[in-house]
Amino acid sequence: MVESPLTRIALRVATALTLAFIYLPLLVIALYAFNDSRTQAWPIHGLTLRWFSKALDNQGARDALLTSLKAGLGATLLALLLGSLAAFAVQRYRFFGRETVSFLVILPIALPGIVTGMALNATFRTVFEPFGLGLGLFTVIVGHATFCIVVVYNNVVARLRRLSRSIEEASMDLGADTWQTFRYVTLPSIRTALFAGALLAFALSFDEIIVTTFTAGAQQTLPIWIFTNLSRPNQLPIVNVVAVLVVLLSAIPVYVAQRLTTEAAVAAPGAAAAGARQ
Amino acid sequence: MSANEVTATPPRPPLGRRLATFLYRRPRLQVGLLLAGPMGWLVIAYLGSLAVLFLAAFWRLDPFTAQVVHQLSFDNFRTLWESHVYRRIATRTVGIAAAVTITDAILAFPIAYYMARIATPRVRGLLLVAILMPLWSSYLVKVYAWRTMLQEGGLVNWALSPLGLKGPGFGVVATWLVFSYLWLPFMILPVYAGLERIPSSLIEASSDLGAKAGRTFRGVVLPLAFPAVVAGSIFTFSLTLGDYITPQLVSNTQFIGNVVYDNVGVANNLPFAAAFALVPVAVMIGYLLGARRLGAFDSL
Numbered sequence A: 001m002v003e004s005p006l007t008r009i010a011l012r013v014a015t016a017l018t019l020a021f022i023y024l025p026l027l028v029i030a031l032y033a034f035n036d037s038r039t040q041a042w043p044i045h046g047l048t049l050r051w052f053s054k055a056l057d058n059q060g061a062r063d064a065l066l067t068s069l070k071a072g073l074g075a076t077l078l079a080l081l082l083g084s085l086a087a088f089a090v091q092r093y094r095f096f097g098r099e100t101v102s103f104l105v106i107l108p109i110a111l112p113g114i115v116t117g118m119a120l121n122a123t124f125r126t127v128f129e130p131f132g133l134g135l136g137l138f139t140v141i142v143g144h145a146t147f148c149i150v151v152v153y154n155n156v157v158a159r160l161r162r163l164s165r166s167i168e169e170a171s172m173d174l175g176a177d178t179w180q181t182f183r184y185v186t187l188p189s190i191r192t193a194l195f196a197g198a199l200l201a202f203a204l205s206f207d208e209i210i211v212t213t214f215t216a217g218a219q220q221t222l223p224i225w226i227f228t229n230l231s232r233p234n235q236l237p238i239v240n241v242v243a244v245l246v247v248l249l250s251a252i253p254v255y256v257a258q259r260l261t262t263e264a265a266v267a268a269p270g271a272a273a274a275g276a277r278q
Numbered sequence B: 001m002s003a004n005e006v007t008a009t010p011p012r013p014p015l016g017r018r019l020a021t022f023l024y025r026r027p028r029l030q031v032g033l034l035l036a037g038p039m040g041w042l043v044i045a046y047l048g049s050l051a052v053l054f055l056a057a058f059w060r061l062d063p064f065t066a067q068v069v070h071q072l073s074f075d076n077f078r079t080l081w082e083s084h085v086y087r088r089i090a091t092r093t094v095g096i097a098a099a100v101t102i103t104d105a106i107l108a109f110p111i112a113y114y115m116a117r118i119a120t121p122r123v124r125g126l127l128l129v130a131i132l133m134p135l136w137s138s139y140l141v142k143v144y145a146w147r148t149m150l151q152e153g154g155l156v157n158w159a160l161s162p163l164g165l166k167g168p169g170f171g172v173v174a175t176w177l178v179f180s181y182l183w184l185p186f187m188i189l190p191v192y193a194g195l196e197r198i199p200s201s202l203i204e205a206s207s208d209l210g211a212k213a214g215r216t217f218r219g220v221v222l223p224l225a226f227p228a229v230v231a232g233s234i235f236t237f238s239l240t241l242g243d244y245i246t247p248q249l250v251s252n253t254q255f256i257g258n259v260v261y262d263n264v265g266v267a268n269n270l271p272f273a274a275a276f277a278l279v280p281v282a283v284m285i286g287y288l289l290g291a292r293r294l295g296a297f298d299s300l
Helices: A005-032 A050-057 A059-092 A098-110 A113-131 A137-162 A165-173 A178-207 A210-215 A222-229 A233-260 B003-007 B015-024 B027-056 B075-082 B084-118 B121-136 B139-150 B155-163 B172-196 B200-208 B213-242 B245-250 B256-265 B270-293
Strands: none
Touching: A005 A233, A005 B084, A005 B121, A005 B139, A005 B172, A050 A059, A050 A233, A059 A098, A059 A137, A059 A178, A059 A222, A059 A233, A059 B027, A098 A137, A098 B027, A113 A137, A113 A210, A113 B027, A113 B213, A113 B256, A113 B270, A137 A178, A137 A210, A137 B027, A165 A178, A178 A233, A178 B015, A178 B121, A210 A222, A222 A233, A222 B139, A233 B121, A233 B139, B015 B027, B027 B270, B075 B084, B075 B270, B084 B121, B084 B172, B084 B213, B084 B256, B084 B270, B121 B172, B139 B155, B139 B172, B139 B245, B172 B213, B172 B245, B200 B213, B213 B256, B213 B270, B245 B256, B256 B270
């Protein structure tokens, strides 16, 4: 090692400071959720749990949570299906335009969220509305799925790349047909990648606000509920509690997904570009 | 088993099996079936929407009826170019994106270096998770947290008051700070990956040849890590260019995203919004082309 002891100490301190910088705002909000006072002043003088029960009783927040969960689950299922289909096609076959698929999958998350939001909004209003499908939960699910495909796709592609084809060929040689091979050989090997992709997709959807704003119509997801209530000072204690909930429900899936995969698919946000989203 | 059954023609295999055989002989059909769903959606619906949006940038709004006139013209772009206000907003947005990118590159380097070259594998794994979790989650909550911390009686002013200082309050500085905070993990990860790929032998060779730490850093580490920094800057740059939530929550200043949002939502002027939204897209395309020349894509 070339680094001098002094450099090492300095780097260690810098690392600790950077981590503190990253986590401090999240800790502050978590503390405010227990704040006894209605005002958001610092320092906090007393702690209480009452905002948690207030938040539980808040109909708007509960509806928003339900909408967010539905949207997250719907988008995750759709992304799981479309993302793994695309991953199998790209990883298992050679065909014209194969390189383009990865690019197309990444595009919705690489472009600024506002561009994706506007584009989808215009399409939904001109194509879906004549069929009586206005902006609502369904359009939110479709919009979220569009940018969630990439996380499932990345995870499954990374896993398939490592998965040897010969075990599938062995299965076929032993008399299993395509479906049996998929069910008993391929699926068990990619299960954790699918699960990790699904968790990331859910986290991404649960936290998204920009595309949601353009596709939700009158529906409120949790981030939109937070956003609209930020301007109401007497709602802020409840907003703090909801904010903690959003952090937990979007960070825990990411943590589990990271534990499940050794691939870099989680680490490379969108592999070439991101927006978490955004 | 009776003799009768043995001589009979073998029973047809079940439908699933026949379908499997049928597909097995037709790889092209397999690809077609696999891709029909995802590409059907992404090409027809998503790219189609983008194409319409692109086209809409060349339409205009009739000032009297407030209806969209489906007639191609460069009116929106002329307004953008000639208006002093919009030019300033565009410059300001690109400027803050550049400032955020530089800030994040500087902040990301020490922790990425520590992770790549000094931390034990266990600590490295923990640090990776610690940086990934906030990357993928709680965007709005983080902006809200900063809003609370930066306000008049908030944590920042409280922490600075013993020094006789005051926080930046809400404004452009706050926007720069919050953007830098938000996209920092997006910079740390590629830089970490880039630094990890530098062979230790190169650094040792440099010091064997008599270079001091600073010289090795400038002459060996920095040039080799530069493509990774560019790779990270793609995220910090692009994410800043399109955002409108953060400026709205921690400043009164207008950025491209705010103008676009107001024109879609409030003014209902989709053509103008689409035209202005093309600015960040064009900047990003230029940026990506430049980044490719610098070898950033090999670092992703």
